[in-house]
Amino acid sequence: MTMELKELITVGAVFSPGQVRPAWFMWRGRKYPVSEVAYTWESREGMARLMHFSVVSGPNVYAIAYNPVGSSWEMRGVEQDWRG
């Protein structure tokens, strides 16, 4: 089941020309390495163009979003316990 969230998080990401790639994120006091960026998509919230990432860490899939206005990252959703 997907749990929808909206929590500010800290993310370590590689910014290269035309591309942003999250490498790890800190959420609720724990650091999660990103093993796969499965998909990226965009949305608009007012003037801000948000970049969304579906990332895999351990057994879970997380949806995180980057807002270039203010350079903030948010945890938007978690899909847990899907293996087995």
Next chain:
Amino acid sequence: MARVILHIDMNAFFASVEQVANPKLRGRPIVVVGSDHRTVITTASYEARAFGVKTGMTIPEAKKLCRDLILVIGDNRKYTTANARMLDVFYRYTPAVEVFSIDEAFLDVTGSMKLFGSGEEIARRIKDDIKREVGITCSVGVAPNKLLAKLASDMMKPDGLTVIAPGRVDEVMEDLPVGELCGIGPSLTGTLAAMGIKTCGELGRSSPSALRTRFGIIGERLRLMGLGVDESEVSPVDEEAEARSVGHSMTLRADTGDKEELSMHLLHLSEKVGRRMRRNGYLGNTVTLTLRYSDFRTFSQSMRFRKPVNDGMDVYLLAMKLLTPMRLAMKVRLIGVSVSGIIKDPMQVSLFEDDRKRAAVTSAMDDINDRYGEFTVTWGSLLARSRRKGVIAPAWRPDGSRRVEY
């Protein structure tokens, strides 16, 4: 020189994108549905289709066929992003791209073959590019016109590539059931069958006068379709006709006969219609209210304004004039509002101060909502309404008035 047209159709588009975005869904039977479980199935993955699950089924119908079916609430932003990436790929090969729907497009590659090779080679390159860059598969039809290209892409799914060469058209059409052609639906198929016409070969050999007598001006067009002839051009996005109407609808979380609740949804939908009309510089003079009862019976009523408008409140007030006197026969499942009689807004300033003040308020609200997001400033009566994701309309386009931000 014969034209070379490609029709590209993404396979189970929404479901495929969800499977790319979430590795847990890969290889599993999933369906994409609207924001709650009352809407019908928008798309089924091929794994779900193997159980007989189809687009348009209700969730209980689908669950009966596949107990382990996974329901995924659609996220239109993922699909519009995938669509933008698809278009980037198409434009590498030709500027003549007609977006037919969010997951289908026609490409005229006649002028691109010197650069990229034959139609079939271009089709292969596009399939590879989309697989690599979007992560999903598509079926491509290559043919001398749009009608046949669409027919060809339908012939092999998923991940197909079918070429109908000009010399093979007669052979392909001869025994093909007329209902296989895009534009000939079940009703028309039935009417043609009653005339003794079941295959495209028979349709092509039919008497033009008999078809004209039965179908009027489209009779000759039908005969040409039977012959596999289609002269229509691939119309790039920027050449598309202006919208004829602007509308929004929603399936309710639970059926209701409460007019106060319906009124709140109507205000929300009217505001969305007004925003889209102003963004595209339109005015309209006719409001249509559509209701669908819980038994899926659907009906619409329309009313005209004295002068064209594009303010959501005007749209709402007229729609309420339609709703208020209605005696609802049963609870309502879906509500929709649209504005037609569209003209371009001449941006004329009103002579009356009240109108000018209201236009200024609307403009200020638009500025704030442009900056901070839709419905940041809105009517107090909408505050209780939670944000919901909508189901993307088949008419969605990457640009123009059919583009809707989700």
